[in-house]
Amino acid sequence: MTTDELEQRLAQQPVALLHRLARGRIHRHFRAGKRRLIELLLQHSSHNRAGLESDLQALLEARHARSEPGEHRLHSPPPDTRKKAPQQPPLPATIESAVSLASWLEGIGVPAPQPFVPDPWQTEALSAVSETDVVISVPTGSGKTYVAVEAARRAMEDNRTVIYTSPLKALSNTKYTEFSRLFGSDKVGILTGDRQENGQAPLLIMTTEILRNLLYDAASGEIDIRLDTLGLVILDESQYLADPERGVVWEETIIFCPSQAKLLLLSASIGNPQDIADWLTSIRPTACRLVRHSKRTVPLRAGYLHPNGKLTPLFRSLGIPYGHPAQLHPEAKRLFLEYEEETLPSGRSRR
Ligand SMILES: Nc1ncnc2c1ncn2[C@@H]1O[C@H](COP(=O)(O)OP(=O)(O)OP(=O)(O)O)[C@@H](O)[C@H]1O
Ligand SMILES: [Mg+2]
Numbered sequence: 001m002t003t004d005e006l007e008q009r010l011a012q013q014p015v016a017l018l019h020r021l022a023r024g025r026i027h028r029h030f031r032a033g034k035r036r037l038i039e040l041l042l043q044h045s046s047h048n049r050a051g052l053e054s055d056l057q058a059l060l061e062a063r064h065a066r067s068e069p070g071e072h073r074l075h076s077p078p079p080d081t082r083k084k085a086p087q088q089p090p091l092p093a094t095i096e097s098a099v100s101l102a103s104w105l106e107g108i109g110v111p112a113p114q115p116f117v118p119d120p121w122q123t124e125a126l127s128a129v130s131e132t133d134v135v136i137s138v139p140t141g142s143g144k145t146y147v148a149v150e151a152a153r154r155a156m157e158d159n160r161t162v163i164y165t166s167p168l169k170a171l172s173n174t175k176y177t178e179f180s181r182l183f184g185s186d187k188v189g190i191l192t193g194d195r196q197e198n199g200q201a202p203l204l205i206m207t208t209e210i211l212r213n214l215l216y217d218a219a220s221g222e223i224d225i226r227l228d229t230l231g232l233v234i235l236d237e238s239q240y241l242a243d244p245e246r247g248v249v250w251e252e253t254i255i256f257c258p259s260q261a262k263l264l265l266l267s268a269s270i271g272n273p274q275d276i277a278d279w280l281t282s283i284r285p286t287a288c289r290l291v292r293h294s295k296r297t298v299p300l301r302a303g304y305l306h307p308n309g310k311l312t313p314l315f316r317s318l319g320i321p322y323g324h325p326a327q328l329h330p331e332a333k334r335l336f337l338e339y340e341e342e343t344l345p346s347g348r349s350r351r
Helices: 003-011 015-022 034-045 049-067 070-074 101-105 120-129 144-157 169-183 208-219 238-242 247-256 273-283 330-343
Strands: 134-137 161-166 188-191 203-207 230-235 262-267 289-292 303-305 311-313
Touching (some): 003 049, 015 034, 049 330, 101 311, 120 144, 134 273, 208 247, 230 247, 273 289, 311 330
Parallel strands (some): 134 289, 161 230, 188 203, 230 262
């Protein structure tokens, strides 16, 4: 829409609608008369034209919906006998296609219960880890825990000890509770800087630093854990290998891991999992298997929550338009600007 068309369209609206459009955009808009209001709206729209156009369209649609009986919207509309309004220029397709908040939220909730069927990659990883080291690189929420739990169960049934490590004490505590519920509290222990419980259990949860220190001690002959029966070491969140400060801990843990134990590395965010698998193959006795896929079981939705509590889709589309930041939702743009206006020191210009 050109500026002239927008101006013409604004001029056709009642002043109350213009005030609604000006809310959050123009300071003290209620003091301005219609002509001045249109001027201010046009000035403002040089920052966020799409936001203004889409809000205008939304207000017009809401007004139109109120003026027609509901059932007419469900069926084909009756012939319009009213005097035809002057033809409006169509809005650009991109503006009309911005997803609504309702459709963006649609489908969120607890799914109906279904029988559990492992995904093919889970079955593949489980059968591989009984033979060799495995690196799993799959998106978040895919079900890596299932593989960890089943692999641990099988190793314990085989009278092997299992160590599960996580990078955080909080995550270790959560896993301790979760695994104690699954396997029974006598089967699970925890060793972190803050907590040492049931250290003789066949399944031990610890931070990766603690395991690294145990392996150091073992290397110097001070074995205080049954490393000879160790069958499986699970390194959750193994993307920490790339951490500039803590990565060395994961590296040393892998290097010092006893050769008879299988390593299971879990991550949703390793950029180069093949390199990691190749490195494991080069330093460990058996060829490491890489299990990877990139399909998200739970699709991501990007939203923007304004500090005033207003929620809006972040992008025009339901999915995330990677590499296309220009696809921001008009309402999100408007809220950004509003926030900037409220928080930037006065005198600083907006971009
Ligand atoms: N094969 C499956 N079919 C259906 N649901 C599954 C399947 N496997 C796991 N789930 C469920 O998926 C959810 C997420 O699983 P989980 O926490 O293991 O994900 P994750 O891969 O470890 O994610 P993150 O990267 O966030 O740690 C859980 O509720 C789990 O019960
Ligand atoms: Mg997980």
